[in-house]
Amino acid sequence: MAFGDFHRGRRLRRTAFLRDMVRETELRPDDLIQGYFVVDTPDADFEKPLGSMPGQSQLSVEKLVARAGAAMDMGLRSVIVFGLPEKKDPAGSGAYADDGIVQRAVMRLKETYPQLAVVTDVCLCEYTSHGHCGLLDGHGEVNNDATLELLAKTAVSHARAGADIIAPSDMMDGRVAAIRAALDDAGFSHIPIMSYAVKYASAFYGPFREAAESAPAFGDRRGYQMDPANVREGLREAAADLEEGADILMVKPAMPYLDVVRLLRDSFDTPIAAYQVSGEYAMLQAAIANGWLDEKRAILESLTGIKRAGADMIITYFAEKVLPWL
Template identity: 55%
Template sequence: MAFPTQRMRRLRVNPTMRNMVRETSLSVNNLVYPLFITYGKDKKIPVNSMPGVYQYSVDKVKEEIHELGALEIPAVLLFGIPEYKDNMGTSGCQENGVVQEAIKTIKDINPNILVITDVCLCEYTDHGHCGIVEQDGTINNDKTLELLAQQAASHAKAGSDIIAPSDMMDGRVGYIRNILDKDGYSDISIMSYAAKYSSAFYGPFREAAESAPQFGDRKTYQMDSANIKEALREVKLDIAEGADIVMVKPALSYLDVIKAVKDKFEYPTAAYNVSGEYSMIKAAAEKGWLDGESVMYEVLTSIKRAGADIIISYAAKDVAKVL
């Protein structure tokens, strides 16, 4: 129907009407808050490039978990910062490692919070790469799989609810699934970083996780930012290997990828609103150039509208307060 019979503004006349016909609803139930767990005691260290984000020692995480519970944020994603690093990332598998101890502590504080644990070598290796590095500088995909599986098994034993491999090694989802099932953890889910791009948006995260590569880059195992068909092949493979949830990372510049993944596979889909996306909004807000709270809400809503069921974001607490 043409104007004036059809007046679209009638459905925008007031907040009640707008809320009633809203097509996309962002809920606190969609949110996951990342936490950086560091070694030692009595530590709450601000991350300079990520305003409002901190590294916590295990004993200092209690206050944060209570706040997340009060905001009804249902899940956290843990990253570890160990005291000692080596070329194999062995501290990531220790029974008393920083992530393993944090899992137990969080579950003691709030048994209902969903604990997701990042599985990768980059936080635990002295070279900062996500896999075993050979003498010629190449990353050995197949040798890395065993270490990833050991790390995943140690997280499962500590009480992790969801294992989230982020390394982008070929075949790692199937390898981890087999180890978990063999060790009696068949009920633990895998959230695969299925389409993880080699992105310039990760800079602040690498400060927070102390995981910047000491040489080269990660372009031989993370995806080319220009590709979308490749992302669909990656997702298809991870689903076939046993992934329960698939993830696209980053989110804001890859909304088309999120939509394509959701439309094609109709599978539980996560998106990671990464550090650079968060920090650039925070920086602009501090300058007074935009309303940071409103922009964060708009960004996360766009990620949900694209098809994400789960949104991992450093802005989760800010947005939860708005919701």
């Protein structure tokens, strides 16, 4: 090979036009789902900024409606709503109350913006006094099968309120089948399930627990969420959820688990979602606030990486911020 007779990859990187022409991955507004925290409060003006998630707040229903509307003006198409009830109890009854906080927030969002796609998170941990994702069995463990009925009730109440997609995040075995059956029975066979199929017991959920006030009162969630060291197990979880009727499979968190996103993308034909969680958001925001990372480039690169790994949709707290950049 004569000198100079080698692959010249730089030819296609030389100008912005050439780079635009050969770009393989493009973020679109439709890819992004903005996460919001809504609080059950009589104060319609309630808005409490979250210290560990700069830029995000706990919002009253009316504040949520206003904020989502402003984001929709920028091109936002979809939101996922997490609720903070006024009261918690051992059975997490606020999760499946017809007038629960998420149910009321979804009703208001859908009556104000029928075209907005509203995803609801189905779990009990924001509503239980002990902060675990299901009913306790009296020995400090979560009773899987007894929890399924409550998750199914929660899903149906969300669908009744107008939710477009139901997203169970509890990691109980058999929950997708239980939720699918309950939705079908209640006349919601048209409502898809986005399953948190591969959800790891992650340190990156820390800021969310402040935001949603849902830290477990004792122990942790390693008895039901996945070990960060495992990937084959994730494939098994995803296959089980598909068999049970999941329409979309999710990996959570996103950035530390891009190999899992890619594996699911290559293993299944179903749409894949990834959740860029509170800790990923906090990490980026902290470095940006210190001037250690360039805001726009770092955030866009993080989301592009998740999409490149194979995610069709990304739940992120950055959606509002990046929409004007796309």
